[in-house]
Amino acid sequence: MIWDLHGHFSGVDGATVDERIAKLMEYADRMGVERQVFFMGWPWSQDPTPEEFRKQNDQVLQAISHWHDRAFGFAYLNGKYPAESLAELERCVADGPMVGVKLWVSFKCSDQKIDPIIERCGELKAAIYQHTWLKVQGNRPGESTPADLAILARRHPDVSIICGHTGGDWTRGIRAVRAEPNVSIGIGGSEPTAGFVEMAVRELGAERVIYGSDIGGRSYASQLAKVYGADISEADKELILGLNLKRMLTPILNAKGVKR
Amino acid sequence: MITDININLSQWPFRRLPLDETSKFVARLQQNGITQAWAGSFDGVLHRDVAEVNARLAAECRLHGEGVLIPSGTVNPMLPDWRDDVRRCHEQHGMRSIRINPNYHGYKLDDPVCDQLFQHVVTHKLIVQLVLKMEDVRTHFPLMMVPTVDMTSLPDLIQRHPDVRLILMNNYSTLRSETLSKIAQKENVYFDISHAEQVGALEKMTNSVPYTKLLFGSHAPFFYLEAALLKFKESELGETMTHAIQFGNAERLLNEQ
Ligand SMILES: [Zn+2]
Numbered sequence: 127m128i129w130d131l132h133g134h135f136s137g138v139d140g141a142t143v144d145e146r147i148a149k150l151m152e153y154a155d156r157m158g159v160e161r162q163v164f165f166m167g168w169p170w171s172q173d174p175t176p177e178e179f180r181k182q183n184d185q186v187l188q189a190i191s192h193w194h195d196r197a198f199g200f201a202y203l204n205g206k207y208p209a210e211s212l213a214e215l216e217r218c219v220a221d222g223p224m225v226g227v228k229l230w231v232s233f234k235c236s237d238q239k240i241d242p243i244i245e246r247c248g249e250l251k252a253a254i255y256q257h258t259w260l261k262v263q264g265n266r267p268g269e270s271t272p273a274d275l276a277i278l279a280r281r282h283p284d285v286s287i288i289c290g291h292t293g294g295d296w297t298r299g300i301r302a303v304r305a306e307p308n309v310s311i312g313i314g315g316s317e318p319t320a321g322f323v324e325m326a327v328r329e330l331g332a333e334r335v336i337y338g339s340d341i342g343g344r345s346y347a348s349q350l351a352k353v354y355g356a357d358i359s360e361a362d363k364e365l366i367l368g369l370n371l372k373r374m375l376t377p378i379l380n381a382k383g384v385k386r
Numbered sequence: 387m388i389t390d391i392n393i394n395l396s397q398w399p400f401r402r403l404p405l406d407e408t409s410k411f412v413a414r415l416q417q418n419g420i421t422q423a424w425a426g427s428f429d430g431v432l433h434r435d436v437a438e439v440n441a442r443l444a445a446e447c448r449l450h451g452e453g454v455l456i457p458s459g460t461v462n463p464m465l466p467d468w469r470d471d472v473r474r475c476h477e478q479h480g481m482r483s484i485r486i487n488p489n490y491h492g493y494k495l496d497d498p499v500c501d502q503l504f505q506h507v508v509t510h511k512l513i514v515q516l517v518l519k520m521e522d523v524r525t526h527f528p529l530m531m532v533p534t535v536d537m538t539s540l541p542d543l544i545q546r547h548p549d550v551r552l553i554l555m556n557n558y559s560t561l562r563s564e565t566l567s568k569i570a571q572k573e574n575v576y577f578d579i580s581h582a583e584q585v586g587a588l589e590k591m592t593n594s595v596p597y598t599k600l601l602f603g604s605h606a607p608f609f610y611l612e613a614a615l616l617k618f619k620e621s622e623l624g625e626t627m628t629h630a631i632q633f634g635n636a637e638r639l640l641n642e643q
Contacts, residue, residue: 156619157616262527262528263524295525320403342585347615347619348583348613351616352610355610355613357404
């Protein structure tokens with residue numbers, strides 16, 4: 127059973143999201159991906175205004191409307207606009223079909239201004255996917271590191287938070303979040319460097335490791351390989367490929383009456 | 387039957403890899419249907435005594451290669467008397483190809499030494515495996531940030547050396563489309579698939595490069611071997627293209643010598 131934490135409507139042709147999601151699902155079928163999470167639309171906006179993130183979330187809502195048994199949506203928010211983000215969280219998640227949020231590179235998640243969003247996600251049992259990177263050349267001004275995420279996680283010990291990309295440099299990213307039991311790592315969206323998943327399982331336990339691809343910019347092939355190729359037990363592979371995400375989303379899916 | 391033209395033996399300088407012991411690695415290659423693998427050495431990236439690196443690599447392939455590994459020696463034209471390394475690769479070790487790492491070794495593709503190297507390999511009938519990068523530049527060791535090979539002058543270099551059979555390794559996202567369109571049709575230029583990305587990566591790659599120029603390469607054990615293998619599940623290429631990329635093209639390239 128494969129549930130994929132991380133997908134976008136890129137890498138395929140198609141003028142509408144409906145066309146694009148249909149094509150992406152063909153690839154998902156080939157690779158045995160049963161459920162695919164999508165967030166953000168296009169054009170890319172690294173620092174979206176409320177108007178922009180609403181528009182992108184509308185694209186996601188449209189895409190998943192015909193695929194509610196296969197595709198889940200996370201709402202794209204921007205910590206720079208806490209009030210508008212909270213309202214969008216109500217629209218897309220509390221009152222809509224989405225089951226999580228995506229925070230990207232506009233606003234460091236260590237900043238307390240983001241706390242109301244995190245608290246509300248906790249109440250809704252919505253998944254939180256926070257992008258992180260550790261670029262040796264330096265991050266963008268608003269781009270969070272795994273250490274920033276650890277600071278956030280310590281302020282909200284009862285809320286599950288996903289450390290997106292594990293910081294890219296996973297050798298440091300894994301260590302940065304190791305002490306925070308409410309943090310899981312997303313392993314998608316980086317090169318398929320060998321040893322990644324082995325280290326993650328060794329240091330965090332397989333329960334805190336979640337597969338995702340970051341299609342269409344990445345391939346399913348390179349990202350699934352991180353799990354298939356890892357020297358870990360079959361039971362751990364099942365947790366990483368789907369069971370962990372399913373466990374995390376089960377309360378909110380139940381609340382929404384989504385068949386699992 | 388698969389020929390993997392992009393693997394390395396020995397150890398990556400910055401961390402141990404799960405499969406950096408030759409016998410373990412070869413067993414994994416065999417389990418996955420790799421019948422021939424062109425092996426470079428991680429040591430060639432940083433060591434200066436590349437004659438020793440290449441001798442050790444050749445011995446390792448002979449002793450522990452199980453008939454699967456064929457060595458691809460390193461040549462660094464910034465070292466004194468590098469021509470003798472080319473000669474030894476060919477005459478002493480019977481190699482069919484060499485690896486070059488211009489970014490780690492400190493020269494540009496339009497430096498005269500690169501022309502000298504290309505002229506010289508022709509006399510030894512060696513294939514050149516040009517490695518554009520080893521690792522995502524964003525995750526390099528902070529005191530050793532090595533930019534990816536600058537490809538701007540590649541089309542001219544290829545133009546000047548039509549006799550050099552050249553494989554561009556770890557190329558995806560490094561080759562801008564305008565450069566790619568200038569070189570994709572060149573007879574003597576090949577591309578490995580190790581870094582091909584996006585959903586259906588190989589379907590896209592075969593749209594921009596003739597499938598007869600693509601070679602199965604995994605960049606293992608730095609990458610999980612499965613990444614290259616699974617690309618053939620994600621893209622529906624059909625039997626002709628699949629066989630060519632996994633085996634036929636590499637065989638033809640070797641037989642051209
Ligand atoms: Zn992404």
